[in-house]
Amino acid sequence: MKKLTFLIFSIFYYSIIAQAQTTDTLKAANPRFYVGLGLNGRYFEVSYNHQNYLLKNSGYFHAKPYLHFGYKLNKRIRLEAGVAYVNDKDHYYVTYVEAPKSYINYHDYNQTKGFVIPLKITHDFFHVFKGKVAVYGTGTILPTYSKTRVWKVEEKADVFNTTLDIQDSALSTFASLGIGASVRIWKKFSGYHEVNIWNRNLTSGRNMDPFSNVRSQIPLSHLSFGIGLNYDLNL
Known part of the structure; x- marks a missing residue:
């Protein structure tokens, strides 16, 4: 017994x-969890409710690398949340010849700082090469806080005089839709490449690219491309 x-x-x-x-x-x-680093070639145009047209039309920045944390909901669906810091500055100037050896430089400055929080969902359509390559659709919502400063400086005989200095901040929401492919590189590492077909500023209702009108004659100029690297976690 x-x-x-x-x-x-x-x-x-x-x-x-x-x-x-x-x-x-x-x-x-x-593994269901992963971390990664991503980069997308988007431009972001921000609309400010400011009376000065220079500031109202000057808030834009280019996407920066961002860290993200992901969760595999099932075999096909993945959810991601990330964060990126933005600090873009533009400087232009023209020189006016007042008299021989007498010059005036007119400087225009534009600086935008902010945070972007990409919230992304991807859905695998199919897998090839024994599951090592996945082709998927992706949608991203990008809540953004930004602050833009515009100032003008007049330079003459090494003397600088600020003639304008204004700034404003805003909360904006952007969105993108696209397709992509992820590739298992080695063990826990995988890379991906994405093409965003639709990009929009949901706050203003306009295209999120401030240069879309200028580049509208260029084929496929409305697309933005992204790349990234993910690392699987055993949690």
């Missing part, structure tokens, strides 16, 4: 151990 009880206990014990090891193995083989 004792031997039978011991045998049953042993079978039960090792069954639990085997089940636990199998579960751990599955988790290791299919």
Whole structure:
């Protein structure tokens, strides 16, 4: 009786151990969490409710690399949240010749700082090459806080005089839709490439690219491209 009880206990014990090891193995083989670094070539145009047209039309910045944390909801759907810091500054100037050896430089400055929080969902359409390559659709919502400063400086004989200095801040929401492909590079590392077909400033209702009118004659100029690298976590 004792031997039978011991045998049953042993079978039960090792069954639990085997089940636990199998579960751990599955988790290791299919980690649900990952971190990554991404970059997308988007431009962001920000609209400010400011009476000065210079500031109202000057708030724009280019996308910066961003860190993100992801979760695999299932075999096809992934959710991501990230953060990026923005600090873009433009400087232009013209020189007016007042008299021989007498010059006046008119400087125009534009600086935008802010934070972008990309919230992305991807859905795999199909896999190829034994599951190493996934082709997917992607949608991104990008809440943004930005602050833009515009100032003008007049320079004459090494004397600088500020003739204008205004600034404003805004909360904006941008959105993008596109397609992409992810590739398993090595063990826990995978890379991806995306093409955003639709980009929009949901706050203003306009194209999020401030140069869209200028580049409208260029084929495929409305597209923006993104790349990134992900690392799987065993949590």
